Amino acid sequence: MIARAVILLAGSLLLATSARAQSSLQVPIQFDFLNPSARSLAMGGAFVGLADDATAALVNPAGLIELTLPEVSVEGRYRSFQHPFLVSGRLSGVPTGMGEDQTAGPNYENIGNSMTGLTYLSFVLPRGRFRFAAFRHELIKLEQEFTSRGVFQNRGFDNRDTAFDATRTLKIDVYGASAAFDAGRVWIGGGLLIQAFSMDFDFRRYLFENGDFFGAPDPQQELFRFTQDGDDVGIGAVAGMMVPLKSAKVGVSYKRAPRLDFASFSGGLVGSQERTLSTFKVPDVFAAGVSATFARALVTAEYTHVFHSQLKHEYVEVLARQGESGPRIDRFTIADGNEFHVGIEYLLPLPGRPALRGGFWFDPDHSVHYEPTADNDFLDERIVAALSSGRDLWHGTFGGMVTVHPKMDLAVAVDYSSRSTVVSTSAIIRF
Numbered sequence: 001m002i003a004r005a006v007i008l009l010a011g012s013l014l015l016a017t018s019a020r021a022q023s024s025l026q027v028p029i030q031f032d033f034l035n036p037s038a039r040s041l042a043m044g045g046a047f048v049g050l051a052d053d054a055t056a057a058l059v060n061p062a063g064l065i066e067l068t069l070p071e072v073s074v075e076g077r078y079r080s081f082q083h084p085f086l087v088s089g090r091l092s093g094v095p096t097g098m099g100e101d102q103t104a105g106p107n108y109e110n111i112g113n114s115m116t117g118l119t120y121l122s123f124v125l126p127r128g129r130f131r132f133a134a135f136r137h138e139l140i141k142l143e144q145e146f147t148s149r150g151v152f153q154n155r156g157f158d159n160r161d162t163a164f165d166a167t168r169t170l171k172i173d174v175y176g177a178s179a180a181f182d183a184g185r186v187w188i189g190g191g192l193l194i195q196a197f198s199m200d201f202d203f204r205r206y207l208f209e210n211g212d213f214f215g216a217p218d219p220q221q222e223l224f225r226f227t228q229d230g231d232d233v234g235i236g237a238v239a240g241m242m243v244p245l246k247s248a249k250v251g252v253s254y255k256r257a258p259r260l261d262f263a264s265f266s267g268g269l270v271g272s273q274e275r276t277l278s279t280f281k282v283p284d285v286f287a288a289g290v291s292a293t294f295a296r297a298l299v300t301a302e303y304t305h306v307f308h309s310q311l312k313h314e315y316v317e318v319l320a321r322q323g324e325s326g327p328r329i330d331r332f333t334i335a336d337g338n339e340f341h342v343g344i345e346y347l348l349p350l351p352g353r354p355a356l357r358g359g360f361w362f363d364p365d366h367s368v369h370y371e372p373t374a375d376n377d378f379l380d381e382r383i384v385a386a387l388s389s390g391r392d393l394w395h396g397t398f399g400g401m402v403t404v405h406p407k408m409d410l411a412v413a414v415d416y417s418s419r420s421t422v423v424s425t426s427a428i429i430r431f
Helices: 002-015 020-025 038-042 061-066 310-321 378-386
Strands: 071-090 105-127 130-148 152-154 158-160 163-182 187-208 217-244 248-256 259-268 274-281 285-294 297-306 337-347 355-363 393-405 408-416 420-430
Touching (some): 038 337, 038 393, 038 408, 038 420, 061 130, 061 163, 061 187, 061 217, 061 248, 071 152, 071 378, 130 187, 163 217, 187 259, 274 310
Antiparallel strands (some): 071 105, 071 420, 105 130, 130 163, 152 158, 163 187, 187 217, 217 248, 217 259, 259 274, 285 297, 337 355, 355 393, 408 420
């Protein structure tokens, strides 16, 4: 038992810093790039080619030309997201049945995040061939806690990863102003995005009770600590174009997000204390869509490209570089996302102009992945297991709308996948 404890401590001292990448990156930062409003959500998020209400200020400013009266849009959302997280088990070798070493194979548990709040507010003012708008949008809000009891491995001898726990909070609010111009056959629009960024991440590794190789984690024996914190404001931009046709519209938009500064600190029994400055790049988004009207039905479709890979150079490598050898950094990848959205709206022939809406969309895996080295050592095995739970998702959406006053519409919507649920309520008020 003493020999095992010595091996555990020695291995922990060598790998604690490099393993932070595996631990920190396996819970993805789940950006919500869904277009605002319950109407858009119910229609599969396909709105860039429609953009005919006050949410166009962010989605596609060119669509603001559709509005002829001053208009306010307000939305509240409930958002719930879960992701599998590696917490225990034995990745290789045979469980001994001693202490924590009971389970063959990796053991994952779901790490959840649920938030409710006001997510969007905008105002539009028409003036001749111009439209002006101001808005506020909650891009992301996370509060997460995750922990690991230390997985077991065998590469000719038994090894155990140290236990850890972590907390992460991340919030990005977007404040913006947009304008649009009716150029006749083409509508054009653009705006500035001011993003207020706040992040706090605390990660701590521990040894085990009484130095027992198979024992429970002991939070009183802190081996290593890694933190990130940042409060910054950056400026981005959005640009859009819309081509109105007889019974259809085609639109495109591009959102350019800023780089935001944060600081990282590492220290403990391993090496010296270190504080570094880094940048966090919010992914850019390109979208192209079309909408068409058929009697009482409206059909929309959208292709969205999210540049998730920008997180690799501006954020993922910051974590991977902490203690990793140079060649391993290039083995972390995060793919851009190619999303496809489809929706339909049907107006019922009833008082109050009620509408039923439905849709679906494809959400590709955009978690961090890792390609092991030729040695396929303990660290490789742990990182591969930790970063293997990402998957493609299909979302189903539905909702409805009713006009409660000639100048006020109320809408509700639900977006559901096997790992997430979003419920939205929104109102459009015209003056």
